[in-house]
Amino acid sequence: MEQINSKKVSLLVPCYNGQEYLDYFFESLVSQTYSNVEFIFVDDGSTDGTRNYYKKYEPLLIKKGWNCQYIYQENQGQASAINNGLKLITGEYLIFPDSDDILYPNHIEEKVKYMEQNPEFGMAYCILDVCNITDLSKICCHLNNIPDDNMFQHALKDNVSKILWPPIGNIVRISALFEVLNDKSISTSIAGQNSQIQIPLLYKYKCGYIGKSLAKYVERNSSHSRLSSKERGFFKRRFDILKTFLRSLEQVKFNSKKEKLMSKLICIIAFLKRISKHYLQQIFSVKNETIDYQKYKVLTIFGFKFKRIRK
Secondary structure, three states: OOOHHHOOEEEEEEEOOOOOOHHHHHHHHHOOOOOOEEEEEEEEOOOOOHHHHHHHHHHHHHHOOOEEEEEEEOOOOHHHHHHHHHOOOOOOEEEOOOOOOEEOOOHHHHHHHHHHHOOOEEEEEEEEEEEEOOEOOOOOEEEOOOOOOOHHHHHHOOOOOOOOOOHHHEEEEHHHHHHHOHHHOOOOOOOOHHHHHHHHHHHHOEEEEEEEEEEEEEEOOOOHHHOOHHHHOHHHHHHHHHHHHHHHHHHOOOOOHHHHHHHHHHHHHHHHHHHHHHHHHHHHOOOOOOOOHHHEEEEEOOOOEEEEOOO
16 A cells, blocks of 8 residues: 555546535545645636635645645636646546545555556546435446447547546546647536547556445436436537547547548447437437337438437
């Protein structure tokens, strides 16, 4: 443990108006068994008591041996907050949870131990327990995404059965990240910040698997990623994600122009399939059924009108 503890971990946390859930988040940090941590908390222009909560817990984290930094910026969004944090990190590993996640006490220790034992991996996934903010003690399900040798293709297709998008489930080797990330920054997009880190990494590096549950991923009805299609517009959100994916591909150092073009086409096709599936479900009221695309014919693409093919 002493040798592993010599590896500095950069814990980067962006936050906007988080006072509702910062108590349980910070309590989970105080309980960590790992001490060599560089904690960078980026306040994205919060107007509530976020700063006060940070100041409340900062002495407890410093007492653990953590190096703590509080960064305030005018409200510019999560991607901008992450970029400001990336400029400051000096650790060997990066963990970047959301500020409403709950880390189990051995979270950092287990992740570092795994990466030290598997130097060929640029990043790794752990298992996540999923709960709702209305009852943090109740585990709804588990996110247990086991990587394979085709993770880059899975990422392009937004295959959530393989790709673990919640950043709390990841640990990243910083030397690998800065090798693939131009200017040590991501684009300031509305959605998909984690994809901008994972996609360039997964093109060049393998992804490891830590077969242990190391955190609670907390779902909130008001969170950016959980808003319903009616509230935000399903098409707009999916299109925002597509644009972010395409920007992420600009970071990738492809072997050929053809490979880059094919990767972009895979993203676009996956986007069109997801959109068509959504609107087919709306039209035929089969939200809980699996769509059999062989039974449908697309009459128009941009109007999303569909005709059922009779047997």
